[in-house]
Amino acid sequence: MGTYFDLLIPIRTSAALGEGAPSDASFLNAPTSESEEITLRNASYPALKKKGTLQNPAVMAVVRGSSYDSTSVGVNSPGLVTPEQINNFISNLHLLDQIGNFELNHIFAHSQRLNSEAIVAFVKALCKVSMSELQSPTDPRVFSLTKIVEVAHYNMNRIRLVWSRIWSVLSEFFVAVGLSENLSVAIFVMDSLRQLAMKFLEREELANYNFQNEFLRPFVVVMHKSCSPEIRELIVRCISQMVLSRVNNVKSGWKSVFMVFTAAAADERKSIVLLAFQTMEKIVREYFPYITETEALTFTDCVKCLITFTNSKFNSDVSLNAIAFLRFCAVKLADDGLACNEKSKGDYSCSQVVKDNALDGQMYIDKDNQMYFWVPLLSGLSKLTWDPRSAIRKSALEVLFNILKDHGHLFPQPFWAYVFNCAIFPIFTVDSKEARKEDSGSLNSGPMHPDGSLWDSVTSVVAAECLIDLFIHFFDLIRAQLHGVVSILVEFVISPGQGPSSAGVAALMRLAADLSGKLLEDEWLDIFLCLKEAAGSNLSGFAKLLKTMDGIEMPHVARPDDDIESTSGRGLTDDGSEDDNLQTVAYVVSRMKVHIAVQLLIIQVATDLYKMHQQSLPVNIVTVLLEIYSLTASHSNKLNSQTTLLHKLEKICSSLEISDPPLVHFENESYRNYINFLHDLLVNSPTMFEEKNVEAELVSVCEKVLRIYLECSGHGYASQKAIHKSRIHCYLPLGSAKKEELAARTPLVLTVMQTLGSLGRDIFRRRVCSYFRCL
Secondary structure, eight states, X not given: OHHHHHHHHHHHHHHHHHSOOOOTHHHHOOOOOOOOOOOOXXXXXXXXXXXXXXXXXHHHHXXXXXXXXXXXXXXXXXXXXXXXXXXXXXXXXXHHHTSOHHHHHHHHHTXXXXXXXXXXXXXXXXXXXXXXXXXXXXXXXXXXXXXXXHHHHHTXXXXXXXXXXXXXXXXXXXXXXXXXXXXXXXXXHXXXXXXXHHHHHTSOOOXXXXXXXXXXXXXXXXXXXXXXXXXXXXXXXXXXXXXXXXXXXXXXHHHHHHHHHHHHHTOSOHHHHHHHHHHHHHHHHHOHHHHHTTOHHHHHHHHXXXXXXXXXXXXXXXXXXXXXXXXXXXXXXXXXXXXXOTGGGSOOOOSOBOTTTSSSOOXXXXXXXXXXXXXXXXXXXXXXXXXXXXHHHHHHHHHHHXXXXXXXXXXXXXXXXXXXXXXXXXXXXXXXXXXXXXXXXXXXSSOBOTTSOBOOHHHHHHHHHHHHHHHHHTHHHHGGGHHHHHHHHHHHHTSSSHHHHHHHHHHHHHHHHHTTTTOOHHHHHHHHHHHHHHHHHTHHHHHHHHHTTTTOOOOOOOOTTSOGGGOOTTSOOOOHHHHHHHHHHHHHHHHHHHHHHHHHHHHHHHHHHHHHSTTTOOHHXXXXXXXXXXXXXXHHHHHHTOHHHHHHHHHHHHHHTOOOOOHHHHHHHHHHHHHHHHHHHHHHXXXXXXXXTHHHHHHHHHHHHHHHHHHHHTOSHHHHHHXXXXXXXXXXXXXXXXXXXXXXXXXXXXXXXXXXXXXOHHHHHHHHHHHHHHO
């Protein structure tokens, strides 16, 4: 390469001196500097005999074989060139003097005649010379740069292996110069690259020959690394011009095109974002078939680019329009027939793993299958449903489910499994897991995605409605996903927020109503098993939450004769640790209220579903319902049996002036629903009543309720035993709190009496002894 480099230096100078070419300043608008005139001695070359030829510091640098930088003039200048340097330079010029200017250009124009090794060495030398020309921040030269473009053009017909080696050198050169701090040089080299790329795009790319992507890659690299907004905007304009003018020939180059626009979508300059989006809009609207005719990965890059535009911080219209274009892409895919075909009806356990597009799902889709085009589109919209902006979340949800509802009939059943596992279920999985964590004692304020975004009530309602609409619409195709759908709706029901809970109840009831005639016995059983799992899922976490109360002492309650300094405004000692304890108790009370509301809501849903389909429910489902009622009633009774806990809560709630958790109401409602369900079995399903031995369970529950009431009134077995043990033969009057509790429990006792009165004479006679023991 050194031989070519030594030869190219005088060629560059000779051509510049002999051709009378325009000055570099005319290209770059860079100022030129002049030095004082010096006398040329010992020069025999005609071109150098002109007065002032070696006055130019640039020529002096060429003679020395070094690079010229005008900023170094006068600062540690090496002085005049040596005679030896002049003689070596003139000897080279004598050789070139035998060649005219026209023939001189043949060195570049006929460079395609060089062999494979020679052309690579020639290009390396030419790039080195051009780099030395462009190094000066004030007087760069572009002669060799223009020749690089010519040589590349002349040699583009070389075989793939050789041309790849040539472009590997040129690509590094264009990137290095494109990142130059000299804006004029960078702009000029990017424009030169554009001219070269336009010539490449005039040629049709052969199959499996991805060179378009390679020669456009310097644009991508400079777009990502350049700190100059002018260069980034120029690149966007260059790519836009090339694509729109040569769209028929773009094949593998689409990848680099979308990578440039993706970088532009995340740019800090609004003008660059809007400029890139205008081109993307035109490409998607007018040239969509060119994107999908290459390969599925090209469409994946297109979708990624649009999704990046949805994250634009400058204009919400750009974000919403990008989501709208994703829906437009779905319409075009369906119109172009990129959906169900004979091949897509087969097995989807293929060798290609969809890693970049699936949301943590290990699903296998053949990338050559036409259904593969839908993967990035659906997965991308699924990710957008957790965008921190409410408008984007809602729009992404609606567009995703509208696409599925409008075009789902084109999807084969195996692909639907992919859609649910990798696009739909992940939307709700994060929310439900965080909701359970919240309910088990976490101090988070609400369900949160790992990126910090929250789902509000509006988003939750929209999500539940969209899910149930889709499932009912395509039930025959996707009924295998019933368990997952019901689990999601149940998670909504037990979530802490009022909005999601209401949405989950409404969606679950609608599913049961609309599909009542289609659901099989096993599917009904699955629904009730999900409810049972929900009823018991948070009990262990709730028990851990209550244990935090064990180490909390009772707050000091002020009395009239207390020292004023020893009390705070509410009768609490002015102690920091006690303040922390009160905050903990306030949180526990809040969580208890939410927990009770969720448990009662589960019972209500189970009761409503039973009443809706009680005539057709088999024995195994009734067994599950009995377990749900029994579990909830036992849990409520256990809470009300913790005397120490209740006493602490009463005192602290009074001190904090907050309402007590409705524990008595929880217990009353749990037992009331339990008794009503057992009584309904007795009246409406006598056969099942006998088969499940419901009689004994009903009598036992009624007896339990009466014992609770008597213990509350002080006449229960435990109370009487305590009185006799202490040899006290008088009763203290009940306090106001106990009177209120008895009044609250009285309606449930009346329900028990009415239920016992409705039993048959034979049953009553058999069971009456147990009640007298209770009394």
